[in-house]
Amino acid sequence: DVKVTQSSRYLVKRTGEKVFLECVQDMDHENMFWYRQDPGLGLRLIYFSYDVKMKEKGDIPEGYSVSREKKERFSLILESASTNQTSMYLCASSPSGQLYGYTFGSGTRLTVV
Amino acid sequence: AQSVSQHNHHVILSEAASLELGCNYSYGGTVNLFWYVQYPGQHLQLLLKYFSGDPLVKGIKGFEAEFIKSKFSFNLRKPSVQWSDTAEYFCAVNIKGTSYDKVIFGPGTSLSVIP
Numbered sequence: 001d002v003k004v005t006q007s008s009r010y011l012v013k014r015t016g017e018k019v020f021l022e023c024v025q026d027m028d029h030e031n032m033f034w035y036r037q038d039p040g041l042g043l044r045l046i047y048f049s050y051d052v053k054m055k056e057k058g059d060i061p062e063g064y065s066v067s068r069e070k071k072e073r074f075s076l077i078l079e080s081a082s083t084n085q086t087s088m089y090l091c092a093s094s095p096s097g098q099l100y101g102y103t104f105g106s107g108t109r110l111t112v113v
Numbered sequence: 114a115q116s117v118s119q120h121n122h123h124v125i126l127s128e129a130a131s132l133e134l135g136c137n138y139s140y141g142g143t144v145n146l147f148w149y150v151q152y153p154g155q156h157l158q159l160l161l162k163y164f165s166g167d168p169l170v171k172g173i174k175g176f177e178a179e180f181i182k183s184k185f186s187f188n189l190r191k192p193s194v195q196w197s198d199t200a201e202y203f204c205a206v207n208i209k210g211t212s213y214d215k216v217i218f219g220p221g222t223s224l225s226v227i228p
Binding site: 004035040041042043044045050056090092101102104105106107 | 158216
């Protein structure tokens with residue numbers, strides 16, 4: 001069964017900490033995405049990548065950065081966590097070319113205190 | 114700006130009732146359309162998708178959706194819901210760009226089915 005695996009299901013971090021959220025997919029997908037999901041707001045795109053070492057800003061990139069050193073791994077970095085970054089973070093991947101829809105990970109619920 | 118709206122934030126139905134969840138998008142160009150479902154405690158999964166051809170598409174678990182281009186709509190339907198359909202439903206629109214595509218999600222509709 002194909003998978004997108006997010007390293008942590010729940011995280012609690014302190015304000016100002018540097019936070020790493022890891023995502024690994026085993027489907028050899030070219031495209032990977034980071035979203036945050038908040039009640040009433042749906043999913044908002046933070047960053048995405050269409051190739052190794054390539055990244056593009058989404059709709060809400062402020063306060064975040066990403067890294068994609070290998071095709072299967074896409075990391076989201078909160079440089080200095082703040083309480084307004086408390087959210088559910090979802091990683092997704094898809095093949096290139098014709099869109100097949102996304103495969104999502106289970107999500108990481110991050111609480112910043 | 115491109116956006117996706119879903120008509121209802123929360124829908125409550127009894128088992129066997131018919132379901133229709135509204136989705137509208139604001140974009141005049143070429144689109145691909147999706148419905149995703151998130152069951153309690155589970156990850157988002159694809160319910161159905163529209164790329165081209167027959168505007169009535171069928172998905173998993175008896176769901177279907179109809180693309181009406183003139184109305185910029187892609188409503189999700191099911192003739193008879195079950196308790197197990199309790200979930201959050203997200204409409205999504207893929208907008209074709211010059212360099213890359215962009216997928217915009219709606220805010221979601223929470224469906225509660227009462228036994």
